[in-house]
Amino acid sequence: MAVASLTEIELALKNTLGKKGMEEEDLKKLAEYVASFFGYAGSVIDNRLASEDRDIFYMLEEEGLLTTMEEEVHLKKRKNVEDSLLDVEDRSSHQISEYGIS
Template structure:
């Protein structure tokens, strides 16, 4: 069983809710709060949560740190009983924490395409403005494409 540390949880929270304006103190409190439910287990039964707790869990689910599942149990009287669980996404927390430890953000491949262009390529497609006061649109400096 994989175990996540408080430092990893705090780091993952900084990468998610921290980018939305949550302070370091609030992140630390949220990490304590979250781990008070999970401890060393992977899941928490939903019946244990208050409405306020559930709101926090839904927010963390949107951030990708939690997920939920349900189990259906047939009771002796023939009734179907649904049990809902919240699952801590330890792999996601560890991945986010590891990118923090390495000092590297997970990069979006589509955004990285511009970083791969050479200075020569950028210079070739540089927009050069015409004489000032002209109503014409700027044109590329090299039109041999």
């Protein structure tokens, strides 16, 4: 997944939330806030978000700006040296959608 630039995030927010009346300054702050989670990555693991951050991400998902992807991860856990168990973890992550960027 391609990484969106700060300018692309601002444009996407302007095309959605800006049309609903959000002020330009607030759009820029929100774009910086969202970009700070992604850095140079294309996704953010959901369980690393605080509940307030998660609420904002779900609001942006409703606007079509983020998508949620779920994957199943197999983690190897050892009870002792001779015996190991596999544990399955469902992990959600959020990705920036290309909707609204153009």
